[in-house]
Amino acid sequence: MTRVYNFSAGPAALPEPVLRQAAEEMLDWHGVGCGVMEMSHRGKEFTAIVEQAEADFRELLAIPAGYKVLFLQGGATQQFAQIPMNLLAGGSADYLVTGSWSKKAYKEAQHIAAAIGGSVRLAGSTESEAFTRLLRADEISLDPNAAYVHLCTNETIHGVELRDADDLPATSAPIVADMSSHILSRPVDVSRYGMIYAGAQKNIGPSGLVMVVIRDDLLGRAAAVTPSVMDYRVMADNGSMLNTPPTYAIYIAGLVFRWLKAQGGLAAIEARAVEKAKLLYDLLDTNPFYENRVAPASRSRMNVPFLLRDESLNEAFLAGAREAGLTQLKGHKSVGGMRASIYNAMPLAGVAALVDYMRDFAARHG
Amino acid sequence: MTRVYNFSAGPAALPEPVLRQAAEEMLDWHGVGCGVMEMSHRGKEFTAIVEQAEADFRELLAIPAGYKVLFLQGGATQQFAQIPMNLLAGGSADYLVTGSWSKKAYKEAQHIAAAIGGSVRLAGSTESEAFTRLLRADEISLDPNAAYVHLCTNETIHGVELRDADDLPATSAPIVADMSSHILSRPVDVSRYGMIYAGAQKNIGPSGLVMVVIRDDLLGRAAAVTPSVMDYRVMADNGSMLNTPPTYAIYIAGLVFRWLKAQGGLAAIEARAVEKAKLLYDLLDTNPFYENRVAPASRSRMNVPFLLRDESLNEAFLAGAREAGLTQLKGHKSVGGMRASIYNAMPLAGVAALVDYMRDFAARHG
Numbered sequence: 028m029t030r031v032y033n034f035s036a037g038p039a040a041l042p043e044p045v046l047r048q049a050a051e052e053m054l055d056w057h058g059v060g061c062g063v064m065e066m067s068h069r070g071k072e073f074t075a076i077v078e079q080a081e082a083d084f085r086e087l088l089a090i091p092a093g094y095k096v097l098f099l100q101g102g103a104t105q106q107f108a109q110i111p112m113n114l115l116a117g118g119s120a121d122y123l124v125t126g127s128w129s130k131k132a133y134k135e136a137q138h139i140a141a142a143i144g145g146s147v148r149l150a151g152s153t154e155s156e157a158f159t160r161l162l163r164a165d166e167i168s169l170d171p172n173a174a175y176v177h178l179c180t181n182e183t184i185h186g187v188e189l190r191d192a193d194d195l196p197a198t199s200a201p202i203v204a205d206m207s208s209h210i211l212s213r214p215v216d217v218s219r220y221g222m223i224y225a226g227a228q229k230n231i232g233p234s235g236l237v238m239v240v241i242r243d244d245l246l247g248r249a250a251a252v253t254p255s256v257m258d259y260r261v262m263a264d265n266g267s268m269l270n271t272p273p274t275y276a277i278y279i280a281g282l283v284f285r286w287l288k289a290q291g292g293l294a295a296i297e298a299r300a301v302e303k304a305k306l307l308y309d310l311l312d313t314n315p316f317y318e319n320r321v322a323p324a325s326r327s328r329m330n331v332p333f334l335l336r337d338e339s340l341n342e343a344f345l346a347g348a349r350e351a352g353l354t355q356l357k358g359h360k361s362v363g364g365m366r367a368s369i370y371n372a373m374p375l376a377g378v379a380a381l382v383d384y385m386r387d388f389a390a391r392h393g
Numbered sequence: 394m395t396r397v398y399n400f401s402a403g404p405a406a407l408p409e410p411v412l413r414q415a416a417e418e419m420l421d422w423h424g425v426g427c428g429v430m431e432m433s434h435r436g437k438e439f440t441a442i443v444e445q446a447e448a449d450f451r452e453l454l455a456i457p458a459g460y461k462v463l464f465l466q467g468g469a470t471q472q473f474a475q476i477p478m479n480l481l482a483g484g485s486a487d488y489l490v491t492g493s494w495s496k497k498a499y500k501e502a503q504h505i506a507a508a509i510g511g512s513v514r515l516a517g518s519t520e521s522e523a524f525t526r527l528l529r530a531d532e533i534s535l536d537p538n539a540a541y542v543h544l545c546t547n548e549t550i551h552g553v554e555l556r557d558a559d560d561l562p563a564t565s566a567p568i569v570a571d572m573s574s575h576i577l578s579r580p581v582d583v584s585r586y587g588m589i590y591a592g593a594q595k596n597i598g599p600s601g602l603v604m605v606v607i608r609d610d611l612l613g614r615a616a617a618v619t620p621s622v623m624d625y626r627v628m629a630d631n632g633s634m635l636n637t638p639p640t641y642a643i644y645i646a647g648l649v650f651r652w653l654k655a656q657g658g659l660a661a662i663e664a665r666a667v668e669k670a671k672l673l674y675d676l677l678d679t680n681p682f683y684e685n686r687v688a689p690a691s692r693s694r695m696n697v698p699f700l701l702r703d704e705s706l707n708e709a710f711l712a713g714a715r716e717a718g719l720t721q722l723k724g725h726k727s728v729g730g731m732r733a734s735i736y737n738a739m740p741l742a743g744v745a746a747l748v749d750y751m752r753d754f755a756a757r758h759g
Contacts, residue, residue: 031426035433038640046420046428053416054409060397060718062412064599064645067401067721100466100601101622104636108620135621142618228637233430235466235601235639252508252618254474255501256467270470271594273601273639274404279430352426355433 032377035355036183036330036368037208038228045282063278068271077272080281087284087293088210090217090240097239097259098267098277103128103207103226106237107135109257110177110203110222111147115140116248118174121150123167123196125189126158126182127361128205136177143250150176150196158185160322161194173200175221175245181209181327183229184359186319186366188327191216201245209329210238211287212371213297221245227276229329230370232283236276287371296371303369303378304328310382316389334364340392341365351384353377398743401721402549402696402734403574404594411648429644434637443638446647453653454576456583456606463605463625464633464643469494469573469592472603473501475623476543476569476588477513481506482614484540487516489533489562491555492524492548493727494571502543509616516542516562524551526688527560539566541587541611547575547693549595550725552685552732554693557582567611575695576604577653578737579663587611593642595695596736598649602642653737662737669735669744670694676748682755700730706758707731717750719743 033040053062059072066073081096090096101109110132111120120140122133136147151167153160169176176198180189188209189195195202201221210225217223222241228234239259246260255261256269290296308326311319311333318334319326335344344365348356358364369378399406419428425438432439447462456462467475476498477486486506488499502513517533519526535542542564546555554575555561561568567587576591583589588607594600605625612626621627622635656662674692677685677699684700685692701710710731714722724730735744 028421028424029426030420033427033431035431035436038431038434038637040427040431043420046430050416050419053419054396054412055394060395060720061399061406064412065399065401065404065406068404068600070401070721100468100471100639102466102636105466105620105622108622112620139618139620142616226637228640233639233641234434234637235642250508252505254471254478254505256471256474270468271403271592271600273466273599273642274594275599275641276601276639354426355436 029352031352031354032373032380033354034367034369034373034381036229036359036366038234039368039370040372041232041279042283042286042372045279045286048282049279064275066274068268068274073274076278076281080277080284083281083284083288084238087287088215088217088240093243094217095241095243095246095263097241097262098272099237099239099262100235100273102234102237103205103224104131106205106224106239107132108139111136111139111145112143112253112257113249113259114175114203114245115143115145115250116174117145119146119148119170119172121148121170121173121176121200123150123162123176123178124152124154125161125187126179126185128182128184129177129179130154132177132179132205143252145174158182158187159320161187161189161325164196167196169196169198169200171199173198175201175203177203179205181206181329183208183330184362186321186327186330186332187325188329191219195219201242209327211293211296212300212329214293227280229368232280233276235273236280299375300328300371303373303375304331306378306382307331307367307369310385314386314389316393317385329370330366330368332358332362332364332366338364343392344388347388348384351380353381353384395718397718397720398739398746399720400733400735400739400747402595402725402732404600405734405736406738407598407645408649408652408738411645411652414648415645430641432640434634434640439640442644442647446643446650449647449650449654450604453650453659454581454583454606459609460583461607461609461612461629463607463628464638465603465605465628466601466639468600468603469571469590470497472590472605473498474505477502477505477511478509478619478623479615479625480541480569480611481509481511481616482540483511485512485514485536485538487514487536487539487542487566489516489528489542489544490518490520491527491553492545492551494548494550495543495545496520498543498545498571509618511540524548524553525686527553527555527691530562533562535562535564535566537565539564541567541569543569545571547572547695549574549696550728552687552693552696552698553691554695557585561585567608575693577659577662578666578695580659593646598646599642601639602646665741666694666737669739669741670697672744672748673697673733673735676751680752680755682759683751695736696732696734698724698728698730698732704730709758710754713754714750717746719747719750
């Protein structure tokens, strides 16, 4: 078996020790005689697994008291509908659009608001500049009475990342943040958010699980039409188990949380992310064969889109990369070119191998 | 490692060969250098996996042309809301209530109908008889103009099972059936249904996946408020991939489908189910130490609730069973007593071991 360096944007590479442990425990978890996939979600074994996962997740993100952690289904895309259903309450919500994902969230919220009442405002967009930078403060017009302000803190396709220390809009409205593609890659000041959500399939675990962190005062506002399993208050009251949760995905997420703690927690993880991203961006900025169009202060540490200046070499670049054990580098079809997603599970050696390959490919074809 | 016989109602025991293969392929699927959990859902490898899974599922159930197969999230409980959102269309739906699950579906449909318009009728219920039998034809009052008739063909908690050959109501309205806990345990005449759905975590695979089989003419009726990921037509148009599907759960389901085919398909599986159920019911009907209260013609082959006539022995029964490697036999809290779920993955030897244990326990304590 030879493992490749897998740069998929998601579902994405997972830490090898996590996969090894999962394989070992597949038929028999801790001597109980069955695997995690086969356990009742209400039994004491799985209860211990989910409680430990929540405790580790809370510790990693330093989630303060007064926030619920929910393990839900349907991915971030279902949240795009679930958020207005739960939080709009007949009012108005502000949406900041800085890439494909925040735009999708905005459009789905419009669709839901049109049906349940309430309104959704575009409070700022960088679409006219092809989503190559964050919004400047003077481009954002916020409604002081907004039910919430929605944003995506890391745009997986466009490679634009917000830092909560500097880039969050000044507002007293609850900030609702889609952190799907950079959650757990850096410390976050959770107290600045009303709600954080993240699909698992980048930095957490398998697809089919979405994590929601929500401030207690935002529970209990759901529109009448909200399905029971989509009402945050109902799910909080039932410990995410009104119905059967995605148990195996939660188990893998729990193993990833433990692995992150063993790496030294989010401060250590962030230092590694900075190092990995710098290695790749330095090449992109110094080798004229390649180009990244995102404004430097807006660049994502997790998703690095780039172009070959001679796009006729794209297929040769991808084929050579595959031969070198570097996979899933093709860019999203909406933007073309290449994309390297370098989430927590990607070792520095993987990024170094990519940079070596890119330098070599440029030398051979430049 | 010693595997137990796991009688959990769900998530439930999976076939050992499936788990072994999953463990072997965890870090490297078919030599591609990464596991299934780490693959892009849009790559050619996962596309092959999901297409094979759908083809095998269609073959097993002999699904005719004119039906879509969807791989969705949220479990059957989310379907309880999604069905009226998609199919009510301002009309009226009939619900048959034969146990806890169909009652939950009815209540959730009432909740949704009250918000989106339309109505939901109770077309028959056996609740006054503690859900111990199916409805008789003369107890069912159907609306000939119903948008659909909803029923649950196997009640996991109460152990009541409908056969589509005999027990489906006579109606020209589309029948919508929750088959979560007995799908793939017997051949089904799919053409008699407008829609079939099933949470995966009993006879299919991990929790977090729900299979939907829906007739083409029922697509495109969704209420305006329906979230995009919950609109059957949108998901059908996008091959269940408007967003990232639960890829690993689909992969495991696909392995289970192949295992079922290797067992000889659903006719062979049904013969085994008949044999296993007979072994257990014969004991329950002949040993006065135990009791099953479900009318014989209504009894489930998958979920067998039973009582010890002397309930003060319940804890001793469960403790002795655990020692004998027979787990998860405690009944659902709403009905008490015991329950043995004997899905496809439970070998005859497991049921035989349970029957031996029960006979021995009765002899020792009778």
